[in-house]
């Protein structure tokens with residue numbers, strides 16, 4: 343009798359805990375979605391401002407070859423400090439990459455494909471947030487090509503000079519990130535942080 347009562351109590355307790363955590367999680371996702379989106383947008387635009395500022399400065403000072411290293415997030419100490427401030431993992435990925443280290447994970451690829459078909463249909467690609475585990479949120483946003491980017495991601499012999507491309511190819515022999523035009527879907531932000 344006692345054992346029966348105890349196991350009923352345990353069962354009820356487990357059920358209660360399971361329901362609590364389930365509700366807690368889904369409520370949190372709903373109520374904080376806007377906040378997570380805003381946080382992701384803030385990190386992406388701060389990172390972009392940091393990168394493109396440096397990129398333009400270096401291009402003005404010494405042309406494309408001088409600026410090539412400034413499109414590398416991982417090698418940028420300012421991006422690193424942004425990641426520390428926001429306690430976030432900041433990545434950019436693409437289907438066609440220059441650096442293979444930026445190739446998409448299966449999860450990123452799923453989102454990128456959604457952006458690709460949205461863009462193809464001529465619709466607006468909006469930033470999104472997904473809960474990827476109980477403690478982590480992933481923020482994704484599209485990256486479209488701007489005129490400035492064509493100097494390194496456009497057509498060789500047209501927007502990219504052959505000499506500049508030779509330099510890029512030496513550093514990135516497996517480069518696939520060319521032939522893009524302004525407005526094209528170039529890549530995607532993939533930023534994850536704690537809930």
Ligand code: HEC
Pocket residue numbers: 394397406407409410411413414415416434435436438439440441442444485486487488490491492493494495519528529530
């Ligand atoms: C001076 C040359 C240069 C310019 C200008 C440039 N990039 Fe890049 N881009 C690179 C290089 C080099 C890499 C590889 C960085 C690395 O090692 O992670 C890269 C990588 C990327 C990646 C990551 C995916 C990949 O291909 O590895 C994205 C996304 C990207 N660039 C978008 C842009 C956009 C958008 C612009 C314009 C705002 C731009 N780039 C301007 C040289 C350039």
